[in-house]
Amino acid sequence: MICGFCSKEIPDEVGLNSCGGCGSRCRKIHCPYCGYANPAPGKLLGRLLQPKKKKEES
Amino acid sequence: MHDEVTQPKIVLIGNPNVGKSVLFNVLTGSYTTVSNYPGTSVEVSRGRCRIADRTYEVLDTPGMYSLMPITEEERVARKILLDDRPHILLHVVDARNIERMLPMTLQLIEAGQPLILVVNILDEAERLGMKFDLPQLQKNLGIPVVGTVMKRRQGLDDLQRIISSYQGPPPPAEPYAADLEADIVRLAGFLTAEYPLGARATAILLMQRDQEVEELVQREEGDGFPLIAPVLHSIKFSRRADLNLQISLERKRHTRKMLDGALSQEVADQLPFSERLSRLAMNPITGVPLLLLVLYFGLYQFVGNFGAGILVDFLEGTLFEEYINPAAISFLNGLTDTYWLRELLAGEYGLWTLGVRYAIALILPIVGTFFLVFSILEDTGYFPRLAMLVDRVFKQIGLSGRAVIPMVLGFGCDTMATMVTRTLETKRERVIATILLALAIPCSAQLGVILGLLSVVPGSLMVWLLVMIGVFLLIGFLSAKVLPGDNPVFYMEIPPMRLPQLRNVLVKTLTRMQSYFLEILPLFLVASVILWAGKMSGLLDVVVEGMTPVVTALGLPPQASAAFIFGFFRRDFGAAGLYDLQTAGLLSPTQLTVAAVTLTLFVPCIAQLLMMKKERGLKTALAIFFFVSLLAFSTGWALNKFLLTTGILS
Structure with a gap:
């Protein structure tokens, strides 16, 4: 995922583990470089977001 | 092997x-x-x-x-x-x-x-x-x-x-500016072991507080490290404010030197449109009008007029009022004859009437349009440019351009933005940003409802906007004067500007809407149950009565107390309460403006209060809470007197 603020690539491993800080169930990925809260799409929306990449990988 | x-x-x-x-x-x-x-x-x-x-x-x-x-x-x-x-x-x-x-x-x-x-x-x-x-x-x-x-x-x-045919390692690096170079050479001179990155790069990383490198140097230097530690500490302290910025600027200077004669670009008027737009967005002379255009078309026209006006009118006024509500209420009332249960399901503060209706018919279309605009701006790469643009103003209020991140996120949800203030560099900056988020940054739903309500009253929106900007700058300026600490330094690499990708924008908007809706619906339902319990037990009347003198002092009708109580559960819940008051014709233009200003400045919601306690500690959180409450009502009171005296909105 590319951070919506600094445009740096957020490693997959950062994932949702970095969130949960506010106790709500928001799905957000905080960029490790700038701290910006990026929306983390669920499975269905996530698939829509990166179909091309997956095809290339396979 | x-x-x-x-x-x-x-x-x-x-x-x-x-x-x-x-x-x-x-x-x-x-x-x-x-x-x-x-x-x-x-x-x-x-x-x-x-x-x-x-x-x-x-x-x-x-x-x-x-x-x-x-x-x-x-x-x-x-x-x-x-x-x-x-x-x-x-x-x-x-x-x-x-x-x-x-x-x-x-x-x-x-x-x-x-x-x-x-x-x-x-x-x-x-x-x-x-x-x-x-x-x-x-x-x-x-x-x-x-x-x-x-x-x-x-x-x-x-x-x-x-x-x-590779021949070997590169030549020595170019020196930095004299004062910085002197510190690097002095520190590198103390490093006696052989480091994989060399003494110079290791010294720079030490100065930049790289923990792993410091541990490596401690291990390698052993008994010699106590000689290095005071020198390192002294350099770090004297350069605590701007070391990273200085190193970054020096490397940029070297980069330009290296590219001199090696890279030529088309002349400025033939630069790609994205690059020209990027420069316009960061230049104060063109950047401010561009920001105003973004706010006018993005927030006022699209979120305020279209989202909070047309969409809400359709969903709430037509779809819910004429078709869904009568059928749903009749169905729910048909389930039971018990008065308290009917009240709980579809009464004045019922789960359906308040919880579901507010969440779906009022808030969702507003946050949907807001998140769409937000995602488009985000995908173009506008936000880092906004950070650079406001950096100079933010410095006057003890913040840096970096604070744009929590401020921008605050328009989505202040609770999450309060958590993001932890990314700011100094404690002073974190406290000031927390105060300003609690005070003058309305969340998207609150902003949308207020834009929608005030845009129909000529002049009202301008008064609200001027008060908000004035309070934001004044409180920020005073906080920066009162709170001790260094002025933060901000720098960042500006990523390229780009055309927003439709798929990115849609997925981000839908994801934000989904998580927002899943977050607010249970809270709205719980708030409905609490209000219902308050109504049934008579406690709500006591609270409303307790607030009535304060609310009437602002020149508002007693019914406005409920909106403030709603607002404590969620800011957007309070804004929706204001919407009900306005549509019931209970507010004059002056009252509407005063209520909108007070409610925007009003205390942070429960979730934000808890987050403030978590991030800043109980004492600071309570201090901010009481300060914000007092300031909100004082500002509302003063504004009411001012508007009545001048007759501006009469």
Whole structure:
């Protein structure tokens, strides 16, 4: 995922583990470089977001 | 096994998405293995290649942005540099963004690495009007440089030839500005052990507070470290405010010097539109009008008039009022004859009437339109430019451009934005940002409802906007005067501006709407139950009565108390309460403006209060809570007197 603020690539491993800080169930990925809260799409929306990449990988 | 140990290593390094993996595959063919780096979940690809009768082991490292790691990937990439001692290091850069990537090349030269610079994706850079003189760049840098289009294997022969004839490590790095250079040389002079990154780069990383490097130096220097520690401490302290900025500026200066004569670009009037727009967005003379245009069309017209006006009118006024509500209420009332249960389900503060209706018919269309605008702006790369634009103003109120991140996120949800204030560098900045978020940054739903309500009353929106900006700047300025501490320094790499991608925008908008809705619906339902319980027990009347003198002092009708009580549960819940008052015709233009101003400034909701306690501590959170409450009502009172006296909105 590319951070919506600094445009740096957020490693997959950062994932949702970095969130949960506010106790709500928001799905957000905080960029490790700038701290910006990026929306983390669920499975269905996530698939829509990166179909091309997956095809290339396979 | 013996063969593996003796093979020289070629390590590929560079930012993500510059074509490292393509180069790795081209070099190694199909003989590759992918495994996790020991002790981590980070994958590293290894393979072999044969160049001029010599076999090399090739490693593809995870993407990294600098030698100072932030993520686990970067840590692994640096560890490979430290531990694997490459024979040749291929730094792969994207030619289109060479100015942003060359500072890492300079860092690697500083670290004395056996470096070859691979300028990849040359074809697309040339399409953008960039013309490279790579022999000149090679001369400037003092290391071999090869231009490639690796997806077409263009430049592969040159690269292999350079690898096979590689002569050795790069020349010494260029010195920085005199004062900085003196500190680096002084600290490096104390380092007696042999470091994989060399004494100079190690000294710079020490000064930049790299914990891993400090531990390495402690281990390597052993008994000698107590001699280094006071020097290091003194340099860190004297340069605590701006060291990273100074190093970054120096590297940028060197980068420009290295590119001098090696890269020519089309003249300014032929620059790509995105680059011209980017410059306009950051220049105060053009950036402020551009920001006002964004606010006018994005927030006022689209979120306020379209989202909070047309969409809400349709959903709430037509769909719910005429079709869904009568059927739903009749169905729910038909389920039971018990009065309290009917009240709970579909009464004045019932689950359906308040919880579901507010969430779906009022808030969802507003946050939906807001998130759409937000995602479009985000996808264009406008926000970092906004950060640069407001940096100068923010400095006057004790903040830096970095605070744009929580402020912008606050328009989505203040609770989450309060958590993000932890990314600000100084405690002073974190406290000021927390106060301003609690006070003057309305969340998207609240903002949307207020824009929708006030836009129908001429002048009202302007009064609200001026009060909000005035309070934001005044309180920020006073906080900066009262709270001790250094002024923060802000710098960031500006990523390229781009056309928003429809798929990105839609997915981000829908994801934000989904998570927002799932977050607010249960809260709205719980708030409905609490209000219902308050109504049934009579406690709500007591609270409303208790608030009535305060509310009437603001010139508002007693019924407005409920909106303030709602607002304490959620800011957006309170704004929806205000919407009900307005549609019931209970507010004059002056009252509407005063109520909107007071409610926007009003205390943070429960969730934000809890987050403030978590982030800033109980004492600070309570102090902010009482300060904000007092200021909200004082401002509302003063505004009411002012508007009545001047008759501006009469």
